[in-house]
Amino acid sequence: MKLVVAITGASGSLYAQRLLQVLAEDRSGLHEVHVALSAHAREVAEAEVGKLAIPDGFQVHGDASMQVPYVSGSARFDAMVIIPCSMGTLGRIAHGYSDSAIVRAADVFLKEKRKLILVPRETPWNLIQARNVVTVLEAGAEVIPAIPSFYHRPQTVLDVVDTVVARVLDHLGLEHALTKRWMEERSKD
Secondary structure (H helix, E strand, O other), X not given: OEEEEEEOOOOOHHHHHHXXXXXXXXXXOOOEEEEEEOOOHHHXXXXXXXXXXXXXXXXXXXXXXXXXXXXXXXXXXXXXXXXXXXXHHHHHHHOOOOOOHHHHHHHHHHHOOOEEEEEEOOOOOOHHHHHHHHHHHHXXXXXXXXXXXOOOOOOOHHHHXXXXXXXXXHHHOOOOOOOOOOOOOOOOO
């Protein structure tokens, strides 16, 4: 899978960190991963998780230059995940305001009918944000709010984070064993 993982300055860096870790560990698909960082992504990540660890072999790009492969419709990519997705980024995507490489790439993924997954962590939403979410859904994006589940009785923060990352992986069509599925027995290995 050829994938863009964009990280914005929204709170929730641990979700991005975990997704990158799982993608790096999954050698079955030998994924080509491009990591796009907004201007505030590293700053927020540092406050939340320390240094953002980007796995070796993943290509890292900033958000200011349009000289990146995923901002053109002629470049073939399978999916883009913006995790965490700030409500400002989501709003710019909803209104076609492509003022950065991340938002331009999202615009391209929508116009080319490619998988675009947005993972907002903001709560509560105001009416403008709710309408922007509806707009991106109508345009073809998938929105997976960073709302964890608890029916499997998570024991650690990572267990909680994995419930959201697992949903992202499900929507990417990637196999994983991060969480117990509803009504499924968990193996004891």
